[in-house]
Amino acid sequence: MKARVLFGVIGFIFVLLALYVLPPIVLGLAITALCVLAAYEVMHPTGLVKDRWMLRASMLAAAIYALGTCVPNPLFVVPSGLLLHVVALFLLVALFACLLRRHDSVHANEVMAGFFGGLILPYFLLSLWRIFAMEGGQFLVLLPLVAAWGSDTCALFAGMAFGKHKLAPVVSPKKTVEGAIGGVVGATALMMLVVFLMNRYTSLDIHYAGAAVMGAAGAVIGQVGDLSFSIIKRQTGIKDYGHIFPGHGGVLDRFDSVIFVAPVVELVLRVLGPTV
DSSP: OHHHHHHHHHHHHHHHHHHHTSOHHHHHHHHHHHHHHHHHHHHTTTTSOOOHHHHHHHHHHHHHHHHHHHSOOSSOOOOHHHHHHHHHHHHHHHHHHHHHHTTTTOOHHHHHHHHIIIIIHHHHHTHHHHHHTSTTHHHHTHHHHHHHHHHHHHHHHHHHHHOOSEEETTTEEEEEHHHHHHHHHHHHHHHHHHHHHHHHHSSOBOOHHHHHHHHHHHHHHHHHHHHHHHHHHHHHTOSOSOOSBTTTBSHHHHSHHHHHHHHHHHHHHHHHOOBO
């Protein structure tokens, strides 16, 4: 518990420095690292991708896509749609080439897992960077974290206080229906408060209807994300995805709900778009 709290404090300080003090490239490199580590964790510790060349191709695709999105290239600019197209094509060809070359020992489901880890996970995690790149993004990027982690915290306390009915007894025995409801209500209230403070003390003008949607929908979908990655752990027989975050586990142990919530927040912001 001591390591968990200490690392949480250090992580919080780093986020503040990356958002408001250090140059944007630091945040870009940090998100790139998260993308590559998430790709690795969903494929290797789980055993979903056993072939080392498939694993390398997927991690390389994740790195290229994340770096191309987050780190400015002084030589030329690649449009995001073109970058996604190129990386997806590269990864698909590389994975099927491995399958064709070693079809006697490699299974087709490894292609699917490699594509998910190398492209889908990074694409969703990179919603954090796309939000950060919006006007006022240094504040907006906090919203998916508030929705995801706020929901987790509120669900924990609501479950401890009122929990009686198991939500998913096999997948996550400690989660309750009452806790899940408390997570949605708490995340929505917390999001409204954060948006109120942002509107009052920054140049942002975020729609409160959008804030309610981000809080409620983000909490629901975030809990789906949490349970989804828990199912993968249970079915593959692992306790944690990694140990990079002391006391917290791996990237997917800490960012499982964020991976699902960030695209929701990005979508709401693009549709209802805050004015600056």
